[in-house]
Amino acid sequence: MPEAPEVEVVRLGLASGLTGRRFAEVAVGRDRVVRRTSRTALIAGLTGARVDEVDRHGKYLIIGLDTGRSAMIHLRMSGQVLLVDGDAGAPAHTHVDARLDDGRRMLFVDPRTFGEVVVFDPMRVADEVPELARLGPDPLRDGLDLAALRAGLRSRRRALKPLLLDQSFIAGIGNIYADEICHRARLRPTRRSDGLGLAAERRLASAIVDVLREAVAAGGSTLSDAQYVGVDGRPGEFQREHRVHARPGARCSTCGRGRIRRSTVAQRGTYHCPVCQR
DNA sequence: AAACAAACCTGTGCGC
């Protein structure tokens, strides 16, 4: 499922394929993906607009337009953004088909239709896309300030994994990377966030940044359902480097003694090593 | 404040 690293790989692809291009013609196949506003609002907001920049905050893609407005795309669980040739066929579940002034097309594809596309006014983001205004820092974009992280961990008395999944705490971590980060930091997903101690807090800060960066370098994670692909349709490779997620029974690569165990934490399938994650 | 559950969807993979 797309988390910050996967969305970053998409962002890089869009930045090279969209920047400076204009949307020439926009078709919306299914109203559900434009539910925040409307089909006509998306078409009016994109058509004729030139892309100035492609940004990202957490799992949210933000396409800055020369009209002063921005397009927000969220992939949720099964969304894909593809750049294809003008005469290419559109895959099943293509809900937005936007032709560019160079003849190529940007497609938004999403079988489960949880994802969305909306054009909004960045000056009114708190009103128009409130969840975007509530996001915490993005470790890939902004880095991670150790003092701020420590204060946050201590003030929010929660289990570690649910806190990592909280987008207002840190933006961009989802179920896969929460597991991988906890394992890298050798911390139990259910460990209380307050009272970790400086050494563990440092390990956690490093793990967050390192795991996310390594995942971007590997092109993101594509699980067996193959939902995530880049704008060129290619899957990522980081799943090969997963040490715990979706690997029940595997021998722990850190301690060599534990077996990866599956459990449920915060309503999410969770994997950890009971021996070295404390 | 935090934990929990349900809702939104549909393709996949399992058990029988």
Next chain:
DNA sequence: TGCGCACAGGTTTGTT
């Protein structure tokens, strides 16, 4: 082989 059903997951919303 075919059918039915649980499951997956990001986020919001509502309840305890």
